[in-house]
């Protein structure tokens with residue numbers, strides 16, 4: 578495994594690989610502080626690709642004022658151990674000045690899909706994500722890129738961007754990995770106090786309740802599911818709901834009732850103290 582800091586070096590390694598091999602290049606973009614969820618993406622990339630490239634870059638563009646860019650958790654040594662164990666070939670770890678040598682005047686903005694959920698709560702966030710991911714895609718030029726479905730809106734946005742800009746990259750969505758008690762794995766879980774960590778279980782529990790409701794009802798409205806989920810989350814005195822929304826997936830359009838869509842997402846963002854957690858469940862419904 579090789580760790581590379583410059584765009585020029587990474588490009589030349591990948592070009593060299595492509596010259597000598599006809600196997601695919603798989604790419605896993607991350608912001609580091611890797612956990613088992615990232616490891617599952619890397620293992621999938623390892624199984625499907627000849628060359629596995631991991632990027633670790635905490636992207637300032639996707640953090641709003643007052644968000645956690647400065648304190649975002651970092652642990653390079655542990656990240657590199659996990660990457661090595663997962664069979665990564667190249668780790669790209671650019672500095673902020675390598676990625677953004679001068680103030681960037683070009684923004685990639687995916688409209689529509691970004692007006693709800695995290696797009697509404699975090700203005701500019703998805704412009705930052707789409708811009709950095711498109712830069713990384715241009716640098717790495719992968720055949721496949723692997724993304725976790727915990728950020729299901731991000732997956733929808735990236736898929737739309739790839740389609741609209743004819744990037745010719747296969748986006749591989751990968752299932753959410755959960756701790757044994759159900760909490761979705763996230764680099765931000767480390768911020769939680771012991772009490773918040775316990776209370777945060779209401780998130781996965783509320784999604785399981787919604788799943789059971791969907792499975793036992795032939796028809797339902799999004800509002801019914803939203804109130805069921807919100808009510809369960811409200812049983813935690815520490816939880817402050819940012820949003821609970823049920824939409825069609827991957828269009829992220831509202832729908833009237835379960836007869837009007839095939840696939841739905843129950844998406845939520847909830848704050849425990851200063852920590853904002855997201856989670857979701859994607860379900861097939863109807864006939």
Ligand code: PAF
Pocket residue numbers: 606607608634636639706709710728731
């Ligand atoms: O999902 C993330 O970790 C980030 O949003 C990504 C895709 C690496 C872009 O910075």
